[in-house]
Amino acid sequence: MRRIGVVAALAAAGLALAACSSGNSGSSGSSGTGTKASQVEVFTWWAAGSEKLALDAMVGVFNKQHPEVKFINGAVAGGAGSAAKDLLQTRLQAKNPPDTFQAHAGKEIADYIAAGQLQDVSNLYDEFGLRNAFPAELLKLLTVDGKIYSVPSDIHRANMVWANPAVLTAAGLDPKATYPKLADWFTALDKVKASGKTALSIATTWTQVQLLENVLLSDLGSDKYIGLWDGKTAWTGSDVGAALADYGKLLSYTNTDRDGLDWPDATQQLIDGKAAFNVMGDWAVAAFTEQKKTAGKDYTYFPMPGTVGVFDFLADSFTLPVGAPHADGAKAWLQTIGSAAGQEAFNKIKGSIPARKDANPKAFSEYQQTAIKSFGQDTIVPSLAHGAATPIAVLTAISDAVSKFGTGSSNAATFQTELAAAVK
Ligand code: GAL
Numbered sequence: 277m278r279r280i281g282v283v284a285a286l287a288a289a290g291l292a293l294a295a296c297s298s299g300n301s302g303s304s305g306s307s308g309t310g311t312k313a314s315q316v317e318v319f320t321w322w323a324a325g326s327e328k329l330a331l332d333a334m335v336g337v338f339n340k341q342h343p344e345v346k347f348i349n350g351a352v353a354g355g356a357g358s359a360a361k362d363l364l365q366t367r368l369q370a371k372n373p374p375d376t377f378q379a380h381a382g383k384e385i386a387d388y389i390a391a392g393q394l395q396d397v398s399n400l401y402d403e404f405g406l407r408n409a410f411p412a413e414l415l416k417l418l419t420v421d422g423k424i425y426s427v428p429s430d431i432h433r434a435n436m437v438w439a440n441p442a443v444l445t446a447a448g449l450d451p452k453a454t455y456p457k458l459a460d461w462f463t464a465l466d467k468v469k470a471s472g473k474t475a476l477s478i479a480t481t482w483t484q485v486q487l488l489e490n491v492l493l494s495d496l497g498s499d500k501y502i503g504l505w506d507g508k509t510a511w512t513g514s515d516v517g518a519a520l521a522d523y524g525k526l527l528s529y530t531n532t533d534r535d536g537l538d539w540p541d542a543t544q545q546l547i548d549g550k551a552a553f554n555v556m557g558d559w560a561v562a563a564f565t566e567q568k569k570t571a572g573k574d575y576t577y578f579p580m581p582g583t584v585g586v587f588d589f590l591a592d593s594f595t596l597p598v599g600a601p602h603a604d605g606a607k608a609w610l611q612t613i614g615s616a617a618g619q620e621a622f623n624k625i626k627g628s629i630p631a632r633k634d635a636n637p638k639a640f641s642e643y644q645q646t647a648i649k650s651f652g653q654d655t656i657v658p659s660l661a662h663g664a665a666t667p668i669a670v671l672t673a674i675s676d677a678v679s680k681f682g683t684g685s686s687n688a689a690t691f692q693t694e695l696a697a698a699v700k
Contacts, residue, residue: 316605380663494582673698
């Protein structure tokens with residue numbers, strides 16, 4: 277049974293700006309928005325490396341579909357939007373929005389909707405024939421009061437472990453082994469550590485938050501994990517305490533330079549044979565592919581120990597902000613985002629799977645085919661680090677607690693108290 281744990285039971289401030297139905301390039305008169313279709317500023321955090329290559333692929337399709345609209349790249353570097361989201365907030369509050377911006381399905385986009393910062397784009401779903409293009413559960417995460425506020429571009433899985441088989445073999449481990457539980461994995465991590473390599477590579481705070489969500493999911497199981505976000509699982513419980521102890525233990529296997537790195541650096545340590553394992557969303561597969569690494573030979577992958585049968589879900593989507601200076605340019609971009617051609621070109625490179633239901637799995641890599649299958653049959657749970665599970669303010673408070681714990685400014689008990697306070 278598939279299940280999306282975060283469903284849009286989202287109280288939203290009534291936002292009734294109707295986006296006008298218009299041609300791809302014709303002028304429209306959406307309330308308060310500009311009408312020039314000459315350009316579109318697209319705000320993302322896909323600024324470099326494999327993420328930029330994926331964005332470039334989408335832009336390639338966009339240029340074919342809408343040659344009359346100039347693409348302006350508003351990307352702000354920093355994995356998971358670590359810098360972009362703050363800047364976006366500043367711009368939105370100054371009423372200086374980009375024409376369209378990247379937002380995660382679930383609680384993150386609900387924040388923008390509740391703040392009255394997004395236009396309803398339901399009419400574009402009719403105009404572009406998208407009503408049945410996406411999984412209903414995904415659309416629910418973009419919908420408030422029957423109005424849909426963005427077009428999804430991709431679906432990523434956040435509970436994957438990536439491994440370097442040569443490093444594992446050198447440490448005396450079977451590179452094909454998988455680990456049912458964290459306890460089994462610790463034994464392997466000890467062996468790698470003893471071999472002198474970094475057992476688990478990691479980077480700055482947001483990647484640590486993502487590791488934490490993986491540990492909570494592994495130790496608590498999907499029901500209790502979902503309960504952490506809907507109030508049914510107490511953050512103060514001993515089961516959460518035990519998970520936090522496991523998280524602390526995992527951190528002890530990681531590279532000490534972690535706080536100065538972003539995700540591509542941590543993945544690179546694995547590619548370069550300096551580290552054995554890396555827990556990362558499946559955008560990692562895009563980095564391997566960019567460097568011509570072969571699955572099964574240069575790298576392997578498996579779901580986080582204890583999370584087989586669970587798909588830790590996130591999806592990127594694109595919006596039409598209130599007051600977008602080039603609303604028609606944004607609509608043209610949303611059309612490309614929702615199109616089969618745009619989704620195939622982009623997701624092939626991004627490592628994600630298309631949000632559209634009609635994609636042909638055969639067009640995608642070996643890893644992506646496993647993700648398509650998992651998404652179709654696994655229990656779906658919302659990612660913490662990538663906006664599905666909590667509002668932005670909660671994620672910020674959790675990130676602060678994670679950073680304090682990781683830098684030794686708090687102990688396990690304080691960490692647990694701070695997490696509990698963050699989610700309240
Ligand atoms: C996520 C985003 C992904 C990927 C990742 C790393 O938040 O949804 O598409 O970009 O950050 O930057």
